[in-house]
Amino acid sequence: MYGPSDSASKDLWVDIDHLDKEKVKIHGILSNTHRQAARVNLSFDFPFYGHILHEVTVATGGFIYTGDVLHRMLTATQYIAPLMANFDPSVSRNSTVRYFDNGTALVVQWDHVHLQDNYTLGSFTFQATLHSDGRIVFAYKEIPISVTQISSVNHPVKVGLSDAFVVVHKTQQIPNIRRRTIYEYHRVELQKAKISNTSAVEMMPLPTCLNFQSCGPCISAQIAFNCSWCNKLQRCSSGFDRHRQDWVDSNCPDETKEKVCDGIPDTTRPPPFTTTLLPPMTTGSKLFTTLSSAPSTSQWQTSMPTEDDTKIALHLKDTGASPADSATEKKGGSLHTGLIVGILFIILIMVGAMLVSVYMYHHPTSAASLFFIERRPSRWPAMKFRRGSGHPAYAEVEPAGQEKEGFIVSEQC
Structure with a gap:
């Protein structure tokens, strides 16, 4: 994180006004609406938590949604948020949502946007840059008040990252109906008090298990994740990524208990239930499901069941x-x-x-915790999304044809 006195803050700000005007696009709908989101295709492969993204969804509320499943509660998880808040570009003619793709980076800028519930506070100007090497930069030019003072009554206020995996279950009560559960497995929350005029944040991606393409390097990897190799899928994983559904359906958790490659046991692996923790950058966790709820999972945060x-x-x-x-x-x-x-x-x-x-x-992401998570009885109560739950509804500018609503949330204490 760089403050106003650091030269890196100015260097990380991308001056869109001096770029090729033909490549800088002003999204007409997002610049004149409230709580809307639109998909943007990337001209490059962008790695996010080890997963390659080819498109993202830009929202008027100061964040980028990275999930594959589009639903109205985009503020819940799977986001890149330089400053998520209740911004309404429609209240001012000077407010715009612009983006620029040069083939190796995407710059999204929320320009002179105002808070809908407090227009008199002034305008905010900030941007997020996604680089092809996975680097993410948040840069802030105009922040009229402390971010800690922004009200979260009508809209969550977040600065950071989040990712989740989706698991589909067949329901016994209703034939041919499947329950889709979204588990937020990791979150990064940045200090809001440090966000000010001419400040910036640069986040460098850590190597993940998904980077390894063969068994040997996978199980011997000395990184901050507990990597295992699944022969059936020919994939290296910690079990906590967007391919969780395939990992479980293919019985990879049982296969990877032996930690072997070509029949040779791996003696360098730690014993079961041993975890390597990342720095304590993450806090809190939630999960979202269409019919029922279960405890959230996060190996690198202070949250608990x-x-x-x-x-x-x-x-x-x-x-x-x-x-x-x-x-x-x-x-x-x-x-x-x-x-x-x-x-x-x-x-x-x-x-x-x-x-x-x-x-x-x-x-909460250990094998023991997951055992109880995946066997949680459906009779246990769950809470439905309500307008006052802190997750406002977002509409997609260009609907993909099928409505994806009706999610249920279980809040984490």
Whole structure:
């Protein structure tokens, strides 16, 4: 992050006014509407969390949506947000949404945009630049007030990145209907207080498991992700990326337990449930689903399962231990001895359950946490999106024909 006194702040700002006017496009609809989004095709391959994107969706609210599934709640996850807020370009003739693609980078600029619920605060001018090497730059030219003072009552205020994977489930209650669940597995939240006039943020991408194309380099990779190789898919992954559905459907989690290449065990791998953490740049997590909810997953953040999810994990553990209690008591030989053994066994189970809960509390993306996530009963309650839930509805400028609404959210504490 660079402040106003850093020369890099000025260097990272792209002066669109001095570029080729024929290549700088002013989006007429986005520049005159509120809560609208439009797709923009990229002339280059843009890697985002290791995934190659060929198009993005630019929104009037100061962010870029990167997901494949378009829905009205674009502010929830899968975004690149230099300054997400309740901007309304239609309230001023000087407000525009412009973008420029030179073949190696896309620059999107929100120019002189105002907040709909507080027009008198002044105009904001900022931009996001996506580079072909995965680098992302946020640059700010005009920020009239502190970002921390922007109201989030009618629209979330975010500065950072987010990505998620989509999992499709078949529902037993309604034939031929599938439930689509969106898990936000990673988020980067930048310090809003440091966003000011002539400031900038430059984010460099870390290597991911998806970069490795063969088994050997994959399982021996010394990066900040726990990489595994799936022979069936011929793919390297941590299990947490946009290909999660294929990874699970192909039984890759079971296949990768042995950590082998061509029958040779890999002795350099850490033991199960060992994770390597990234710097603590991320906080919070949510998940979004069409019919039901489950705990969110993020290996690099301080979030944890919700209270209901913790109770479910303990409930499943206790249920599975009941037969063992009965068997232990029968083997005791005497009522007194059996009672003592039974009490000790129950105490051990409770201590074990507490340790498991604490582990899942701090490692929501571990195999143990996912076990309970994927087996969560559908009868557990979920909350539907409401207008006051903090996720306003966005409409696509050019609808793709099929409406994608009706998402359900379970908030993370």
